[in-house]
Amino acid sequence: MISRRDFLQASMAASAIVGGSGFGNWARLAAQQRLTQDQLLQFDTFGNVSLIHITDIHAQMVPIYFREPSVNIGVGGNAGVVPHITGADFRRAYGIEDGSPSHYALSAGDFSALAQSYGRMGGLDRVATVINSIRADRPDALLLDGGDTWHGSYTCYHTAGQDMVNVMNALRPDAMTFHWEFTLGSDRVHELVQGLPFAALGQNIFDAEWDEPAELFPPYQFFERGGVKIAVIGQAFPYMPIANPGWMFPEYSFGIRDENMQEIVDEVRAQGAECVVCLSHNGFDVDKKMATIVSGIDVILSGHTHDALPEPVLSGETIIVPSGSNGKFVSRVDLDIRDGRMMGFRHKLIPIFADVIEPDKDVAAVIEAERAPYKDQLSEVIGQTDELLYRRGNFNGTWDDLICDALLSERDAEIALSPGVRWGPSMIPGQDITREDLWNVTSMTYPEAYRTEMTGEFLKIVLEDVADNIFNPDPFFQQGGDMVRTGGLGYRIEIDKPQGERISNMTLLSSGEPIDPARNYVVAGWASVNEGTEGPPIWDVVEAHIKAQGTVSLQPNNSVEVVL
Amino acid sequence: MNFTRRETLFVGMGAVAMAALPVPALASVEDAIAAFTGGAETGSGGITLSTPEIAENGNTVPVEVSAPGAVSIMLLAAGNPNPDVGTFNFGPLAASQKASTRIRLAGTQDVIAIAKMADGTFMRASNEVKVTIGGCGG
Numbered sequence: 001m002i003s004r005r006d007f008l009q010a011s012m013a014a015s016a017i018v019g020g021s022g023f024g025n026w027a028r029l030a031a032q033q034r035l036t037q038d039q040l041l042q043f044d045t046f047g048n049v050s051l052i053h054i055t056d057i058h059a060q061m062v063p064i065y066f067r068e069p070s071v072n073i074g075v076g077g078n079a080g081v082v083p084h085i086t087g088a089d090f091r092r093a094y095g096i097e098d099g100s101p102s103h104y105a106l107s108a109g110d111f112s113a114l115a116q117s118y119g120r121m122g123g124l125d126r127v128a129t130v131i132n133s134i135r136a137d138r139p140d141a142l143l144l145d146g147g148d149t150w151h152g153s154y155t156c157y158h159t160a161g162q163d164m165v166n167v168m169n170a171l172r173p174d175a176m177t178f179h180w181e182f183t184l185g186s187d188r189v190h191e192l193v194q195g196l197p198f199a200a201l202g203q204n205i206f207d208a209e210w211d212e213p214a215e216l217f218p219p220y221q222f223f224e225r226g227g228v229k230i231a232v233i234g235q236a237f238p239y240m241p242i243a244n245p246g247w248m249f250p251e252y253s254f255g256i257r258d259e260n261m262q263e264i265v266d267e268v269r270a271q272g273a274e275c276v277v278c279l280s281h282n283g284f285d286v287d288k289k290m291a292t293i294v295s296g297i298d299v300i301l302s303g304h305t306h307d308a309l310p311e312p313v314l315s316g317e318t319i320i321v322p323s324g325s326n327g328k329f330v331s332r333v334d335l336d337i338r339d340g341r342m343m344g345f346r347h348k349l350i351p352i353f354a355d356v357i358e359p360d361k362d363v364a365a366v367i368e369a370e371r372a373p374y375k376d377q378l379s380e381v382i383g384q385t386d387e388l389l390y391r392r393g394n395f396n397g398t399w400d401d402l403i404c405d406a407l408l409s410e411r412d413a414e415i416a417l418s419p420g421v422r423w424g425p426s427m428i429p430g431q432d433i434t435r436e437d438l439w440n441v442t443s444m445t446y447p448e449a450y451r452t453e454m455t456g457e458f459l460k461i462v463l464e465d466v467a468d469n470i471f472n473p474d475p476f477f478q479q480g481g482d483m484v485r486t487g488g489l490g491y492r493i494e495i496d497k498p499q500g501e502r503i504s505n506m507t508l509l510s511s512g513e514p515i516d517p518a519r520n521y522v523v524a525g526w527a528s529v530n531e532g533t534e535g536p537p538i539w540d541v542v543e544a545h546i547k548a549q550g551t552v553s554l555q556p557n558n559s560v561e562v563v564l
Numbered sequence: 565m566n567f568t569r570r571e572t573l574f575v576g577m578g579a580v581a582m583a584a585l586p587v588p589a590l591a592s593v594e595d596a597i598a599a600f601t602g603g604a605e606t607g608s609g610g611i612t613l614s615t616p617e618i619a620e621n622g623n624t625v626p627v628e629v630s631a632p633g634a635v636s637i638m639l640l641a642a643g644n645p646n647p648d649v650g651t652f653n654f655g656p657l658a659a660s661q662k663a664s665t666r667i668r669l670a671g672t673q674d675v676i677a678i679a680k681m682a683d684g685t686f687m688r689a690s691n692e693v694k695v696t697i698g699g700c701g702g
Contacts, residue, residue, distance in 0.1 A: 211626050211664075241620040242696060253626075255616045465697050476617045477694055499672075 035101055035356045041133045046346035047336030048226035049275060050138040052131055055146025055303030056325035056423070058180075059156035059164050060440070061367045063120035063354030064425035066326045068308070069392035070108035073495055073564070076473030078285050083307035083322065094310055105328065105351040106308055112388045112428045118353060122327030124167050125359035125367055126352050130330050131171055132360060138334075140225045143173045144232060146303030146323070147281045150192070151180035152423050154439035155374050160188050163370035165196070170366045175199040175221055179237035179244075179281045179304065183445045186249040190216065201234020201279060203264045208253040219264045228275055228337045231268035233297075235261070235280040237304055239479045243469075245446050247531040256286065256476055258293050265296040274340040277301065284322050285475035291318035298342040299333060305480045306392070306422045310349050319345060326425055328352055378436040383546035385433055386553045390426035391441060394470070394482050395493075395560040399424055399441050402552060403538070404487025406545030407524040411451045411535075414508060415459070416487030417525035420466070422480070433546060438539055442526075447537040449526045457517035460503055463491060468499035483560075489515070490559035509559060593642045593676070597688075600638045600651070600678055606688035611637075611679045613689040619669060622695035628664035631679035631687060637663060638680075642690075643673025671695050 074084025085093055087109045096102040104114040105121065134141050149168060150161030161184050168176075175198055182189055193200045193216055203219035206212060213219060220233040238256045240249070265276055278297050280287050283304040291300060292315055299312075300320045308324030312333075323331040329349050336344040371378065391397040400418045407416035424441035427433065454462075462484065469479045483493075492505040506515035515521070526538040546552060597606075611631040619625045629637055629652075639649040652663040667675070672694045679687045 208620075239618060239620075242618060246620060253620055255618075255620070259614065462697065468694075469696060479618075 035353055037129075037357050040350055040353065040356060041130060043134075043137065043332060043334075043348055044346070045137045046334035047344065049228050049230060049335040049337055050134060050141035051277060051299065051301065051331075051333040051335070052134055052141050052143045053146065053279075053301040053321060053323045053331040053333065054127060054143075054327070054329075055281075055301070055323050056148040056306055057124070057145075057164070057327050058148055058152030058325065058423040059150065059443075060122055060153065060326045060425060061124045061155075061163070061167055061370070063123040063126070063352075064326055064440070065115050065120055065428055066122070066328055067111045067388070067390040067392060067426040068106060068108050069394070071393045071395060071562075073394055073471070073562075074285070075471050075495060076475075078288070078475065082309055082313065083284055083305070096310075101351065101353065102310065105353075106310065108392075111390070111426070115428045119355040121354055122352050123354045123359065124171065124327060125361075125364035126354055126357040127327055127330055128171055128360035128363035129357050130350055130352065134332055138226075141332075142175075142223060142225060142230065142232070142277075143171065144277070144279045144301055145173045145176040146279055146301060147176060147178045147236065148180045148303065148325075148423070149176065150184060152440065152443055154378055154436050154443060155370055157439065157443045157445070158374065159370070160184055161192055165192055166370060167363065167366050169197060170363050173198050174223065175201050175232050175234065175279060177201050177234040177236050177279050177281050177303075178205070178217075179240060180444075182240055182249045182252070183244050185445070186251050189249065193217075199232070199234075201232065202236035203233055203261055204238060204254050204257040205234075205236050206253040206255075206257075208251055211253065214252060220268055222268070222271070222273070226337075229272050230275045230277060230337075231271075231273035232277045232279055233261070233264055233268070235278055235282055237281040237480075238286070243479045243481065243529075245529045245531065248445070256282065256290065258290055261290065262294045262296075265294060269296055275299075275335060275337045275342060280304075283475075283478065283480040284320070285478060286480075287320050288313065288315045289475040291315035291320060298335070299345075301331070301333075308349060312345070312347050319347075321347065323349065325423065378434065380435045381432045382435060382438060382543050383433045383549060384551045385427055385431055386429050386551055388426065388428055389552070391424040392422055392482075394420075395562065396485050396557050398554055398557075399426075400485040401487070401554050401557050402545075403442070403526075403542055404485055405554070406542040407449060407526070408487050409548075410541045410544050411449060411524035413451060413488070413522045413524035414510065415454075415489045415521050415523045417462070417523060418485040418487070419527040420470075420482030420484050421527075422482060433552065435543075438542060438546070442537075442539045442542060444527060446527060446529070446533065447539065448528065448533045449524060449535040449538045449541045450528055450533050451522065451524045451535060453520040454523045455517065456506065456515040456519055456521065459489070459515060459521065459523070460506060460517070463493075463503045463506075464500055467493060467502045471495050471502070472499075486559065490561075492561040492563065494563040496564070505561065593640055593647045596638070596640060596648060597676075597678060600680070601686045604684075604686055606678060606686040608688060610681070611677060611687040611689045613675065613677045613691050615675050615691045615693050618694045618696060622669045622671070624666045625669050625693060626664065626666050627675060628662070629677040629679075629689070630660070630662035631677075631681070632661055633682055634661040634679040634687075635682055636680040637661070638678045639665075639667070640676040640678075641667055641669055641673060642676055644668070644670050669693060669695050
């Protein structure tokens with residue numbers, strides 16, 4: 001008797017070897033040193049159901065550069081396994097040739113040079129072309145948006161998410177779940193969600209007062225496609241009130257709520273669901289663990305941690321499909337559902353090379369209409385960069401080095417703290433920095449750049465606390481995101497130690513002296529989750545700094561010593 | 565004595581610092597358990613304790629405990645300066661032996677529930693709840 005897990009493993013092997021999913025093809029494309037739209041979209045339609053997944057767009061409607069991380073450490077059972085291998089190791093693991101399109105799209109290394117060859121990625125008009133092509137093969141394919149959609153750009157901020165709602169509606173999604181959307185504040189979220197022509201899902205979105213499921217966000221939605229009854233269950237980001245300002249959406253409580261997830265899966269199976277899909281904003285490692293606890297989910301479409309993998313990962317009897325971020329990728333997953341069981345799948349992570357995939361004219365027009373009122377502000381040049389500016393990495397990124405420098409100089413501080421978020425596109429050396437570029441890495445509804453004093457002891461507590469939210473060996477205690485970035489402060493971190501013992505050798509970089517637990521230090525930072533934080537918005541602080549510099553250049557950042 | 569806003573802020577930070585230090589309240593926790601069980605062994609199973617993995621707000625953490633057939637359930641917050649949360653007693657007409665409440669947690673710690681069953685045996689469940697000053701999102 002062949003077990004279901006054997007079936008899925010056979011599917012996985014077939015998809016990697018035969019390359020019907022295109023991953024095998026990528027290496028061949030690399031040899032040709034050129035891509036075509038047909039090659040990127042090539043897919044032998046399989047089974048009877050197609051899922052299309054896009055997630056963590058962060059309001060990037062037009063093509064961008066986005067460098068994947070070179071440092072992404074896994075802990076516990078996730079040490080050394082995807083997505084926690086990077087750069088050349090990642091390429092070896094998947095057989096990706098150096099210098100190939102896959103190298104550029106999926107891994108770090110030689111980014112600036114490869115960006116010159118392969119150009120920008122993403123753009124929702126190109127995404128529309130991909131979706132249309134899949135719908136041409138399978139007209140009733142389900143389009144599912146994993147959230148972090150209504151946040152992250154100048155126009156998204158100034159329209160309070162309306163620009164992204166309008167553009168996404170033009171793509172006709174079938175369902176969505178949420179994270180940063182809630183930082184628009186609950187009133188605005190209610191307004192936007194009530195107007196959506198598709199399902200707004202979250203089995204873990206609860207009413208905070210009564211600890212009951214929130215009425216506005218149903219846990220699941222049924223779809224009948226290809227004669228198959230499919231239940232899509234939403235899973236919003238579990239730690240919103242901790243990682244983001246809970247006072248902006250006090251009516252809501254979240255959490256992983258895996259027990260409730262199991263009840264919901266059982267409920268939809270009892271109602272005849274032949275296929276159960278979880279549209280998740282848990283983050284990859286949390287999804288992997290959840291799949292071992294909750295039984296009966298066929299596919300988890302995984303968002304939040306911005307990982308892009310060329311193949312699904314099998315956890316228990318569930319396949320997990322992480323689809324990257326910022327509009328760089330669209331996942332297509334075809335499923336063969338027979339007799340209420342998933343008997344096989346075919347998958348392709350489609351990279352959106354903006355110069356290769358033709359923009360869809362209708363969606364391009366919608367995007368243009370949203371941007372037109374802000375054209376002058378978006379295109380205003382505020383400086384140049386000689387550096388590769390990027391954000392992803394566990395401990396620092398050059399964008400955050402620049403932001404920390406700005407906080408230190410413009411706010412006259414000894415130490416700067418910048419949040420370890422994973423959104424924000426990259427820039428390559430020689431580019432003009434426009435206001436749009438600056439807002440792409442700073443835009444948020446709680447941008448106040450505070451200036452305060454903290455004792456050395458309290459600074460250590462902050463670092464320990466954030467480190468445990470990232471490196472706790474139990475994924476259910478990880479919030480995603482990266483280490484808080486520090487300016488003017490160096491430290492040593494031992495990843496495998498328990499909370500309270502990871503951080504040592506804290507040093508004030510300006511003097512080279514050890515941090516004194518009892519002394520007060522002047523600290524500037526931004527994105528505080530506390531209500532009533534005061535200060536100028538971070539984009540003004542960084543703009544003033546860039547204007548003072550003219551052309552941005554940075555010192556290499558060696559301030560964090562990592563011990564594995 | 566008047567506090568300025570800034571001084572108040574630092575008092576608040578001091579409280580966080582205290583909370584992060586391990587307070588060895590273990591002795592009083594074991595004492596409280598022994599007083600409830602009379603020193604009897606505690607088993608596991610038959611009691612379900614539901615807590616969040618990470619508290620959204622350490623000042624009001626939802627806790628639910630259920631032990632079908634229990635006559636009494638004691639709830640403890642092992643890391644609080646005073647670990648006693650409360651004891652729920654269920655009469656013979658109680659429709660279910662289940663209670664939910666909200667508790668304040670001084671820092672990351674174990675929440676413990678002990679159920680006294682009708683036959684005089686005791687069941688124990690324990691969950692760690694993390695209280696954090698928060699991080700940053702993806």
